[in-house]
Amino acid sequence: MNSDFLDALTTLEEDKGIEKEIVLEAIEAALISAYKRNFSQAPNVRVDINRDNGEIKVFARKEVVEEVFDPRMEISVEAAQELSVQYGLDDVVEIEVTPKNFGRIAAQTAKQVVTQRVREAERGIIYSDFIDREEDIMTGIVQRQDHRFIYVDLGKVEAILPQSEQMPNETYAHNDRIKSFITKVEKTTKGPQIMISRTHPGLLKRLFELEVPEIYDGTVEIRSVAREAGDRSKISVYAEDPDVDPVGSCVGQRGQRVQAIVNELKGEKIDIVHHSDNPVNYIGNALSPSNVLDVQVDEDAKSTLVIVPDYQLSLAIGKRGQNARLAAKLTGWKIDIKSLSEAEEEGIYDPETARVPGEDEEITKVHNEEEWIDQEAFDEEWEDSVSEGKDE
Template identity: 60%
Template sequence: MSKELLGALSALEEEKGIKKEVVIEALQAALVSAYKRNYGQAQNVQVVFDEKKGDMHVYSVKTVVDDVTDDQLQVSLDDALQINKGYELGDEIKFEVTPKNFGRIAAQTAKQVIMQRVREAERENVFDEYSKYEDELVTGTVERQDTRFVYINLDKVEAVMGAKDEMPNEVYRPQDRIKVYVTKVENATKGPQVFVSRTAPGMLKRLFEQEVPEIYDGTVEIVSIAREAGDRAKVAVRSNSKDIDPVGTAVGPKGQRVQTIVNELHGENMDIVEWDEDNARYIANALNPAEVIDVIFDDDNDRACTVIVPDYQLSLAIGKKGQNARLAAKLTGFKIDIKSETEAKEFFATKQTSDDTHETGDENDQLQDKSITNDQSDEDSQTEKPDNSQTDADKATVDDPSDSTTVNEQNIN
């Protein structure tokens, strides 16, 4: 037992990186529980491991008192002084109580503790390894699929891909090799749990980094991504070098770079657009391939705008089932209302007419209030000669119709 245990502890430290002290501490705690389970719960017990010999010793720890009320936890001062003249009240004395057959119990417990520690260490190592892959691409093998997940073997751990992370245009078959994006790694009780996706915008970003060296090194930057996975995506890019065209760099010669990504995603179409610090130009770029005549921002909402396009390009700007407009809104962060040139002219003409009517109504109200005030002033002048202060009040009423009612009521009274 002693030699085997010492050898096992050394092997664990060398092969698994598990320190002896960690295993010994866990082993001693487990042996305390085993002793109490087999020989009595009431005792205050300590287990000490002899690291030189590999032996386990069990001690019952008792406190020195005047009057003993619990002989399993206490020892009288008289008895303590017979052991050592230096003991005082409150001291603790250890009495060895190692059972004769405790070696067998210790061996069984040691085996269980070591196996448990090995499993824990392996789980921790796997977690440490795969947590580094969060927000990164990894390649795995499809193992199986059920109603909830696709299970993917990543060598040391099995990753899961939920329904929302599966591409609608893909079928996953056992033994298929696929690239996936690691969205989250959790250190669960039964071991690390790795969650992966093929629909996350981050996957598209990593694919571009793999295919476009200028994006990988930061010369060209991906500012924003909007995806409807498996169908279409828009990617906004900008250049950190005035000599490099960001869109052309991302697309590649004859479209080879972007085509590689499209192939990886089984036909998901890509619109690469240039980001611009001018929001109007950025929104116009985002609506590619449609031509934009003007972008008018909402006075009441700085994240909303109306985009005007040629009549014949309205359907193109909106896209199939509104997809082009929807992706452009996601990409830019703006609420976008698209109108044809004809619709825009009618809309703004109607709006102008409405505004003019409203202003005319306000002017008529002001004239009516002015007339009422003047009439009332004439009546007052027939019965009472106004002083200079009253004349000033009448002038204020004309200039500010909102105060005329109050002044007139005062005059009537």
């Protein structure tokens, strides 16, 4: 080992961020192990690497004793004082025992240690980069898949997309570019393991942050997300500034902003509702696109009874109860839905005392198949079609 090796370590420190002193200490420790293994020596040795010229020396450490029982570990007082008169009883004497052919062993050992340290450092750097991106979104390229995972290249590392985190309506082909949500970053013996998801509600939230500048800069806040991946989602938004339309900001001109997210999620329908601290207004918005006649709130049980027109009962409940289920997840309230006729029969609906979502609330925009509609226009068109049917 010579000064060129030390220069190489300096370059390594600059390129990989591995401190030269840490590598040298690791080499010294590895050389002690190699010396013991190759020369069958006692464990009382020390290896020293000169930091200026790279010269390597091996020293045997012996304790000064009156009577020597193990010459590998001990040295007499007389022999120690021949080396230096300063040595006395119980001192430790270091005697150089560097073998002649130790240079070859040292070079091979140093190579192994440096290679290992570089690998560990690269893994550490990758882990440091990705641990900060946990619960963030990244774009990757699909590399391969098996019966359990899809492996996605994120640049420096290959991430794992488990089957349970894959969208049911989505197929993945080699070299497909997909956006995914980083759920977990773990250290393993083989390096950092990155777990990603396409079904996590956080993915929807991050996609809106990417597409809607008002959310990114904090003008509009995402208060809650409820998602059934691949089918339908609801997201509630709020703006402190009364002049800002949070729902309209997320929808974008002609629905362009939200349509980009729908396309990324392979057609997943998205309802964007206005958040309100008033549970009556909030639940009325969350049940869009249905029209709500009354919301009866039980604060203690954190539950509500919602009355809707007869013709909108199925719309409020949704296919397989999906609309009501997502609304409950979004608001955090238990929601029970009854039709107007059923509520009147049971005597639980009074039009004069009904609590209806406030007129000052923003109109909820709902992604319905291929276009964006407002709820009021939808209701008017539906009632007109019913009237025409009766006339005929």
